[in-house]
Amino acid sequence: MFVTVEDEHGDANLVVYADIGRRDRAALVGARLLIAEGRVEREDRHAEVPILHLICRRLIDRTELLEQLGAVDGTAEGWARLLARADEVRRPEPGSRRDAAQAATRMQRSRAFR
Structure with a gap:
């Protein structure tokens, strides 16, 4: 099986033999x-x-790491340390940014092709 992946540098093929795929x-x-x-x-x-x-x-499933994107220690001080002087992030334009938890729930589930 071939899985094609792409990033800003180009394409690559993951070659997955039958025994690894199973x-x-x-x-x-x-x-x-x-x-x-x-x-x-x-x-x-x-x-x-x-x-x-x-x-x-x-092949390793690390989907659980996606839930940690944007997670901080949960306190205002934690966000303040992380964001420093990023005023555009602290005070975004109304409607320009979704909550990280809301964004995670809206992610599309992957599809199994058979």
Whole structure:
């Protein structure tokens, strides 16, 4: 199975062999945040566009980390230390920002393709 991932630097293919796919199926089809460990193969000498493959040996579901985005110790002082002088964040324009907990509940669930 191939899983294509993309970031600001380009595309990469996660190569997931059948035995890894069966073993780590829950992470493969259910994770919203996925860690893929493996061996990198890169071909850029004979290719117009560099080709990058990660031959996966392990897939880990770390979706629970998404809930911690924006979490602080829960106190006003914690936010003050984190934000320092970021006035645009402390006093955003009305309607320009959602609460982190509300944003997390609105995230789309991943879909299992069969």
